[in-house]
Amino acid sequence: MATLHTMGQQQDRRSWAEPFKIKVVEPLRTTTHGEREKAIREAGYNTFLLHSSDVYIDLLTDSGTSAMSDRQWAGMMMGDEAYAGSSNFYRLEATIRKFYGYKYIVPTHQGRGAENLLSQSAIKPGDHVPGNMYFTTTRFHQEHAGATFHDVIIDEAHDTTSLHPFKGDIDLGKLQALIDRVGAKKIPYVCMAATVNMAGGQPISMGNARAVRALCDKHGIKIYLDATRAVENALFIQEREEGYASRTLAEILLEFCSYSDGATMSGKKDHLVNIGGWLATNDKDLFEEARNLVVVYEGLHTYGGMAGRDMEAMAIGIEESVNVDYIKSRVGQIRYLGELLDQWKIPFVKPVGGHAIFLDARRFYPHVPQDAFPAQTLAAELYLDSGIRSMERGIVSAGRDPATGDHRRPKLELTRLTIPRRVYTQAHMDVVAESVKACYDHRDGVKGLDMVYEPKYLRFFQARFERR
Numbered sequence: 001m002a003t004l005h006t007m008g009q010q011q012d013r014r015s016w017a018e019p020f021k022i023k024v025v026e027p028l029r030t031t032t033h034g035e036r037e038k039a040i041r042e043a044g045y046n047t048f049l050l051h052s053s054d055v056y057i058d059l060l061t062d063s064g065t066s067a068m069s070d071r072q073w074a075g076m077m078m079g080d081e082a083y084a085g086s087s088n089f090y091r092l093e094a095t096i097r098k099f100y101g102y103k104y105i106v107p108t109h110q111g112r113g114a115e116n117l118l119s120q121s122a123i124k125p126g127d128h129v130p131g132n133m134y135f136t137t138t139r140f141h142q143e144h145a146g147a148t149f150h151d152v153i154i155d156e157a158h159d160t161t162s163l164h165p166f167k168g169d170i171d172l173g174k175l176q177a178l179i180d181r182v183g184a185k186k187i188p189y190v191c192m193a194a195t196v197n198m199a200g201g202q203p204i205s206m207g208n209a210r211a212v213r214a215l216c217d218k219h220g221i222k223i224y225l226d227a228t229r230a231v232e233n234a235l236f237i238q239e240r241e242e243g244y245a246s247r248t249l250a251e252i253l254l255e256f257c258s259y260s261d262g263a264t265m266s267g268k269k270d271h272l273v274n275i276g277g278w279l280a281t282n283d284k285d286l287f288e289e290a291r292n293l294v295v296v297y298e299g300l301h302t303y304g305g306m307a308g309r310d311m312e313a314m315a316i317g318i319e320e321s322v323n324v325d326y327i328k329s330r331v332g333q334i335r336y337l338g339e340l341l342d343q344w345k346i347p348f349v350k351p352v353g354g355h356a357i358f359l360d361a362r363r364f365y366p367h368v369p370q371d372a373f374p375a376q377t378l379a380a381e382l383y384l385d386s387g388i389r390s391m392e393r394g395i396v397s398a399g400r401d402p403a404t405g406d407h408r409r410p411k412l413e414l415t416r417l418t419i420p421r422r423v424y425t426q427a428h429m430d431v432v433a434e435s436v437k438a439c440y441d442h443r444d445g446v447k448g449l450d451m452v453y454e455p456k457y458l459r460f461f462q463a464r465f466e467r468r
Helices: 033-042 070-076 087-100 111-122 136-144 172-182 206-219 230-240 249-258 284-297 308-321 324-343 374-386 426-441
Strands: 104-108 128-131 148-151 189-193 222-226 262-266 277-281 356-360 391-393 414-418 449-453 464-467
Touching (some): 087 249, 087 277, 104 284, 111 136, 111 222, 111 262, 111 284, 136 189, 172 206, 206 249, 230 249, 277 284, 308 324, 324 426, 374 449
Parallel strands (some): 128 189, 189 222, 222 262
Antiparallel strands (some): 104 277, 262 277, 356 414
16 A cells, blocks of 8 residues: 655655444446446436446545444434434534534534525625635525625635645635625625635634634624534644644534534534534524524424434434544545545645545646536546546536626636545545546547536536537
């Protein structure tokens, strides 16, 4: 096994192995090139529309695709499926309070349910929501509630070659300029993501979170954290930020959350479960509104669209997520894949992020214009080569400007290789790296795609394409 390094610095170290052993296996199916060609054509060259039975290594997302532990599966047998007052909810509520520190908890079926509740409860038409880069469903809910999203992330986040250790940081100057322009009363909250998915899984520093808190306190503005991968963010703080090397992940997580007024959570990521999420807040008035709305959109306030067994598995997953051996192996596997690609000079977002390798499709296919969807093209080509499923994070995901109807054209045109937690081995990463290299070696003959079907909302999920 190859040795690993951190932040580009070569280190001699012994090989390491995943901190678990395999108890149950799911067989994988390999396919022929002809079968893959038929499958991707029928899917309109959109990897979201592939049948999972046609996929070999599935790197579409880390959302709900993790392997649960024996403790979590045992906990599933303790599910209290009472419609009201499930004991599993109160266990989950207490666990969230312990590790994240928030007062009030509203359960939801997944993260976007929490985003919807927050947006409907906090936003008024004409409001403005700043954040450290957009995320697709988050921005949709904010805009659907009548707000305008503003990207206030530091400039380094838009540069795939920058080695800034905290590319998720909020630019305080950009945030202050927005406050000066629209007024603090028009900003219901700052949306602070940790880590920043669309920037390549990049972390935000504790120092920046503290500074954003001070600025927002000065103007009376709330901060809501997208805490989906906050545990991974805590590891980066522990590794990179002065004063935190000797602090535990749980201590770092609790301090980080203390600089916000609440959070939305997709439990399908950090919490190692297949379904579930929550909205947390320290604001009792917002909590009361969200608890009323959850009954309309999700389910009763003591289950929010989850079964009791799922809430129990999530509570156990929270406890397991802050285990340092686990999280180091999780991020270490992604760094291992990054090392392999770096050996072949394949362009991707650096430093390596917490949950995925983001291939730089602009540099991968410099001859393919952005309107020919280079990141979508690369995802299709990777599937054709090996049956590996990845996903687009570029112009397709960015969608259209609601005012002009034109494509939003982000600076980042990325193809995401997302690693599920506790699912694949290092050998799978070798296969992935070799497939990416094969696509890179044959990149000159690729021409791009045309979009032939575009849905009204969140088009990247269902859009269809044809080869040029």
